[in-house]
Amino acid sequence: MxxxxxxxxxxxxxxxxxxxxxxxxxxxxxxxxxxxxxxxxxxxxxxxxxxxxxxxxxxxxxxxxxxxxxxxxxxxxxxxxxxxxxxxxLGMVFQSFNLFPHMTVLRNVSLAQERVLGRSRQEADAISMQLLSRVGLADKAAQYPIRCSGGQQQRIAIARALALDPxxxxxxxxxxxxxxxxxxxxxxxxxxxxxxxxxxxxxxxxxxxxxxxxxxxxxxxxxxxxxxxxxxxxxxxxxxxxxxxxxxxxxxx
Incomplete structure (x- = not known):
C-alpha cells in the first residue's frame, strides 16, 4: 500500500x-x-x-x-x-546482534529501558516480556544469548530496539x-x-x-x-x- x-x-x-x-x-x-x-x-x-x-x-x-x-x-x-x-x-538493528553475552535475554531487552527511559526494573521487564512474546521468544527470557540461534538472537535485538519506543x-x-x-x-x-x-x-x-x-x-x-x-x-x-x-x-x- x-x-x-x-x-x-x-x-x-x-x-x-x-x-x-x-x-x-x-x-x-x-x-x-x-x-x-x-x-x-x-x-x-x-x-x-x-x-x-x-x-x-x-x-x-x-x-x-x-x-x-x-x-x-x-x-x-x-x-x-x-x-x-x-x-x-530511531531504533537500529545491525547485521551482528550485539547482545550482552553475560546477561539473560530479558536483561538485554530491559537494561536500555532503565538507563535511557528511566523505567523501573519491574516496568521494563513487563514491557520486555510483551515484546519477547511479540517476536515469539517469551520462553527464552531466562536464557543467555549463547543458548539461542542466530535467528533468535536477531529477533531479541529487534525486541531490544522496539523497547525504546522508536x-x-x-x-x-x-x-x-x-x-x-x-x-x-x-x-x-x-x-x-x-x-x-x-x-x-x-x-x-x-x-x-x-x-x-x-x-x-x-x-x-x-x-x-x-x-x-x-x-x-x-x-x-x-x-x-x-x-x-x-x-x-x-x-x-
Missing part, C-alpha cells in the same frame, strides 16, 4: 567521505510516516553508510537529516542533546549473517512490524521482502540513488542501465 503522509524522515543532499573516497554523493530521500523503504544495490554502494548517517553514527559532511521534528545539519557541531533527541526517535526502525541487512531458514524467522517479524504501521528503512538483499513488503524501493550504486519509487515498479521495470544490470545479476544468481 502506498502512503502519502508527510515525510517523517527526510534526507537532503547528504554527502559523506572517507578520506578521498566519496561514499555518498548528494543523496536525498523522504520516508512518509508508516512507510517501509527498502534500499537495495550492489555491495559498496553506500547503503549502510546512508543508514548510519541518519542517526549520525557516521556524521555526514554536508546535508540535512530530519526525523520527526528534529533537524540536524551535517558538517556542523552537533550537541549531545541534539543527538539524543534525534536518536530518541518512531522509525532502521535495519542494516539484518538477515545477511543468517542461513535462509533462520532469516525467514527475522523477516516474519519485520513483516509483522510493517503490517502494524511502523515506519522502517531497510537495507537488504532480500528481494522478495523489497518487492512484496516494502512500499518503496531505492536502488543505490556508487554512492548515489539511481532510482526510487513504488517497490514493484522499480524492481520489475527499472529505468537506468545500472539498475537493470544490478537486478539482472540478482535474478540470474
Amino acid at each position: 502506498i502512503r502519502t503522509q508527510k515525510p517523517y524522515v527526510r534526507l537532503e543532499n547528504i554527502t559523506k567521505h572517507f578520506g578521498t573516497f566519496t561514499a555518498l554523493h548528494d543523496v536525498s530521500l523522504s520516508v512518509p510516516t508508516g512507510d517501509v523503504l527498502a534500499i537495495i544495490g550492489p555491495s559498496g554502494s553506500g547503503k549502510s553508510t546512508l543508514l548510519r548517517c541518519i542517526n549520525f553514527i557516521e556524521p555526514p559532511e554536508t546535508g540535512v537529516v530530519t526525523v520527526g521534528d528534529v533537524t540536524v545539519e551535517g558538517g556542523s557541531k552537533v550537541s549531545r542533546s541534539e543527538l539524543r533527541r534525534l536518536r530518541r526517535n 518512531k522509525v526502525m532502521l535495519f542494516d541487512e539484518p538477515t545477511s549473517a543468517l542461513d535462509p531458514e533462520l532469516g525467514l524467522e527475522v523477516l516474519a517479524v519485520m513483516r509483522e512490524l510493517a503490517d502494524s504501521g511502523m515506519t522502517m528503512i531497510v537495507v537488504t538483499h532480500e528481494m522478495s521482502f523489497a518487492e512484496n513488503v516494502s512500499d518503496h524501493v531505492a536502488i543505490m550504486a556508487d554512492g548515489r540513488v539511481l532510482e526510487y519509487g513504488p517497490s514493484r515498479d522499480v524492481i520489475r521495470t527499472p529505468q537506468s542501465a545500472r539498475a537493470k544490470q544490478f537486478l539482472r545479476a540478482v535474478n540470474e544468481r
Whole structure:
C-alpha cells in the first residue's frame, strides 16, 4: 500500500567521505510516516553508510537529516542533546546482534529501558516480556544469548530496539549473517512490524521482502540513488542501465 503522509524522515543532499573516497554523493530521500523503504544495490554502494548517517553514527559532511521534528545539519557541531533527541526517535538493528553475552535475554531487552527511559526494573521487564512474546521468544527470557540461534538472537535485538519506543526502525541487512531458514524467522517479524504501521528503512538483499513488503524501493550504486519509487515498479521495470544490470545479476544468481 502506498502512503502519502508527510515525510517523517527526510534526507537532503547528504554527502559523506572517507578520506578521498566519496561514499555518498548528494543523496536525498523522504520516508512518509508508516512507510517501509527498502534500499537495495550492489555491495559498496553506500547503503549502510546512508543508514548510519541518519542517526549520525557516521556524521555526514554536508546535508540535512530530519526525523520527526528534529533537524540536524551535517558538517556542523552537533550537541549531545541534539543527538539524543534525534536518536530518541530511531531504533537500529545491525547485521551482528550485539547482545550482552553475560546477561539473560530479558536483561538485554530491559537494561536500555532503565538507563535511557528511566523505567523501573519491574516496568521494563513487563514491557520486555510483551515484546519477547511479540517476536515469539517469551520462553527464552531466562536464557543467555549463547543458548539461542542466530535467528533468535536477531529477533531479541529487534525486541531490544522496539523497547525504546522508536518512531522509525532502521535495519542494516539484518538477515545477511543468517542461513535462509533462520532469516525467514527475522523477516516474519519485520513483516509483522510493517503490517502494524511502523515506519522502517531497510537495507537488504532480500528481494522478495523489497518487492512484496516494502512500499518503496531505492536502488543505490556508487554512492548515489539511481532510482526510487513504488517497490514493484522499480524492481520489475527499472529505468537506468545500472539498475537493470544490478537486478539482472540478482535474478540470474
